[in-house]
Amino acid sequence: MVNPSLLIAVPLAFAFSIPLFGLVSKKIGKYIPVVALLINVGISFILIPQILKKPAVVSIGGWSPPFCINLVVGPLGVFLATLISSIGLLVAIYAISYIKEEPTEKYHMLFLLLITGATGIVLTGDIFNLFVFFEILCISSYALVAYNKDKEGTEAAMKYLIQGSVGSSFVLIGIALLYGMFGTLNMADIASRVTSADPTFLFISLAFLITGFGIEAAIFPLNAWLPDAHSSAPSSISAILSGIAIKTGIYGVARMIYTIFNADGILTFIAFLGLLTLLIGEMSAFRQNDIKRLLAYSSIGQIGLIVFALGIATSLGVFAGLFQIVSHALAKALLFMAAGYMIYRVGSKSIDSLSGLGRKMPLTSFAFTIGSFSLIGLPPFAGFISKFSIVYAAIQVKKPIFLVFVVIALIATVIEAGYFFKVVQNLYFKEGKNVDNVTETSGYIIVPMIILVISIIVIGIHPQFITGLLKGAAGELLGRTGYIGWVLGGS
Amino acid sequence: MSGIYNWMYYIASGGLILIGLYIVLVKTNLIKIVIGLNFIDTGINILLICIGYVRGRTAPIFSRPGISPANVVDPVPQALVLTAIVIGVAVLALALSIVIKVYQHNKTLNVTKIKGLKW
Numbered sequence: 001m002v003n004p005s006l007l008i009a010v011p012l013a014f015a016f017s018i019p020l021f022g023l024v025s026k027k028i029g030k031y032i033p034v035v036a037l038l039i040n041v042g043i044s045f046i047l048i049p050q051i052l053k054k055p056a057v058v059s060i061g062g063w064s065p066p067f068c069i070n071l072v073v074g075p076l077g078v079f080l081a082t083l084i085s086s087i088g089l090l091v092a093i094y095a096i097s098y099i100k101e102e103p104t105e106k107y108h109m110l111f112l113l114l115i116t117g118a119t120g121i122v123l124t125g126d127i128f129n130l131f132v133f134f135e136i137l138c139i140s141s142y143a144l145v146a147y148n149k150d151k152e153g154t155e156a157a158m159k160y161l162i163q164g165s166v167g168s169s170f171v172l173i174g175i176a177l178l179y180g181m182f183g184t185l186n187m188a189d190i191a192s193r194v195t196s197a198d199p200t201f202l203f204i205s206l207a208f209l210i211t212g213f214g215i216e217a218a219i220f221p222l223n224a225w226l227p228d229a230h231s232s233a234p235s236s237i238s239a240i241l242s243g244i245a246i247k248t249g250i251y252g253v254a255r256m257i258y259t260i261f262n263a264d265g266i267l268t269f270i271a272f273l274g275l276l277t278l279l280i281g282e283m284s285a286f287r288q289n290d291i292k293r294l295l296a297y298s299s300i301g302q303i304g305l306i307v308f309a310l311g312i313a314t315s316l317g318v319f320a321g322l323f324q325i326v327s328h329a330l331a332k333a334l335l336f337m338a339a340g341y342m343i344y345r346v347g348s349k350s351i352d353s354l355s356g357l358g359r360k361m362p363l364t365s366f367a368f369t370i371g372s373f374s375l376i377g378l379p380p381f382a383g384f385i386s387k388f389s390i391v392y393a394a395i396q397v398k399k400p401i402f403l404v405f406v407v408i409a410l411i412a413t414v415i416e417a418g419y420f421f422k423v424v425q426n427l428y429f430k431e432g433k434n435v436d437n438v439t440e441t442s443g444y445i446i447v448p449m450i451i452l453v454i455s456i457i458v459i460g461i462h463p464q465f466i467t468g469l470l471k472g473a474a475g476e477l478l479g480r481t482g483y484i485g486w487v488l489g490g491s
Numbered sequence: 492m493s494g495i496y497n498w499m500y501y502i503a504s505g506g507l508i509l510i511g512l513y514i515v516l517v518k519t520n521l522i523k524i525v526i527g528l529n530f531i532d533t534g535i536n537i538l539l540i541c542i543g544y545v546r547g548r549t550a551p552i553f554s555r556p557g558i559s560p561a562n563v564v565d566p567v568p569q570a571l572v573l574t575a576i577v578i579g580v581a582v583l584a585l586a587l588s589i590v591i592k593v594y595q596h597n598k599t600l601n602v603t604k605i606k607g608l609k610w
Contacts, residue, residue: 154592180542
């Protein structure tokens with residue numbers, strides 16, 4: 001069996017090897033993330049069938065849990081790790097020719113560190129280790145948002161840094177309180193003893209942890225940094241932040257609520273927060289005229305939908321939320337890649353300036369259209385299945401409040417359709433003004449977009465390719481005794 | 492009186508965290524905001540240390556004579572604090588370098604005057 005810790009070790013080792021390769025030749029640096037993530041994708045696809053049969057617990061340093069730092073690779077961890085390395089690989093291919101601003105080797109190094117942090121978050125079984133990986137992810141994304149060193153980028157990075165480090169401080173306070181109560185940092189060990197503690201202290205530490213991870217996940221009212229950071233970063237970074245980084249925040253929230261605290265009482269509140277996030281995000285996106293800002297606000301809306309689905313807390317609801325994570329990651333990465341190259345060719349971020357690109361850049365416009373249709377939830381794309389399952393799961397709960405929630409969520413979908421159709425109409429049915437010299441994208445840029453379009457359509461038509469994995473992952477989130485049993489043995 | 496004496500490290504750490512949050516929320520100078528973030532970090536480090544502290548005991552260095560498990564403090568929070576300090580330094584360095592770039596672009600450190608991204 002392949003050792004799952006390689007999923008973290010490979011990108012970390014390659015990240016620090018980039019400056020060394022840079023001594024030999026400046027041109028090698030941009031291919032190294034592709035190689036590293038190709039290895040990672042390979043490892044995670046080998047791991048999936050093995051993990052589905054039997055989850056793996058890797059103890060580091062030869063001690064047995066709960067006395068060591070361990071990795072817990074269950075279906076959820078391997079599912080998110082696969083998603084992270086696949087999207088990361090595509091973005092790395094895109095970045096080969098997209099990133100031109102010097103010093104490029106620093107970009108590729110930080111990018112690999114970001115992937116390391118995200119993979120570590122979803123695989124670790126130790127709560128302080130989770131914090132460390134969370135900080136690796138956050139620090140590299142602050143730096144990457146400011147990578148172009150322009151006026152908007154630095155300002156957005158400053159906002160992101162201030163809010164993000166307050167958030168990670170809150171996570172650390174929550175961890176300190178948990179350690180004070182239980183004297184252990186192992187997540188399974190904490191989970192098994194959580195009933196023995198004073199509920200007031202438990203609630204305080206849960207509140208700190210949810211607020212901290214909620215800032216990274218951009219759950220309303222903690223979403224102020226996201227539109228600035230995602231719209232000012234280089235487009236490849238916007239794709240990775242929207243596709244992966246905010247999902248790790250959601251993973252943190254879900255892991256805390258379901259596995260560690262078993263906090264059933266706040267789930268309806270979480271669903272309500274998700275719905276509020278959805279509505280605020282979609283309504284703000286509707287009035288944007290900057291294409292990347294529109295996509296950023298749409299990310300907030302989609303995050304709200306995922307949180308809403310996780311708040312339903314039936315196995316179908318959690319399954320639908322995880323499916324939405326996949327379809328949003330694929331579609332939003334595709335949209336940011338396509339929009340990034342359109343902006344690069346046209347030289348402006350405003351939606352009006354993209355008019356008439358449907359004829360000049362047919363492949364890129366087609367990719368953008370597929371991505372936006374999938375996000376809206378039109379069949380036969382992946383977004384249809386996930387949105388349909390969320391609505392179906394919410395109706396299955398048979399509580400009147402959830403029926404109201406479903407109606408509001410569907411209204412938000414209509415708003416979403418409104419602004420995406422506006423952009424697509426602009427691309428195809430309006431005469432462009434200054435687009436005569438625009439040419440189609442080429443080379444490495446178009447390959448990841450084609451792969452994403454194909455995977456959106458294939459998953460939309462044959463969802464059974466991933467449903468087995470997603471059902472296992474949903475079972476891991478809802479079955480906390482099983483999780484405790486894998487790590488501590490017994491049961 | 493002895494109640495306050497027992498809780499004073501917790502009070503100090505909570506106070507530092509709150510002072511830091513106040514600075515981050517209220518001050519308009521970017522450098523001061525970064526200092527506020529550092530206050531929060533320091534407060535959390537003290538909180539972590541005092542969770543593992545037992546009055547009258549010493550550091551768990553077992554190569555020294557006369558040290559037994561009965562008279563040492565919990566070493567895990569100290570390891571955590573070492574890690575947290577390193578992370579704090581990294582964030583501080585990155586924050587200050589971004590502040591320099593922000594100043595070069597805007598010629599001011601006053602956050603109420605930096606509104607390039609307001610919609």
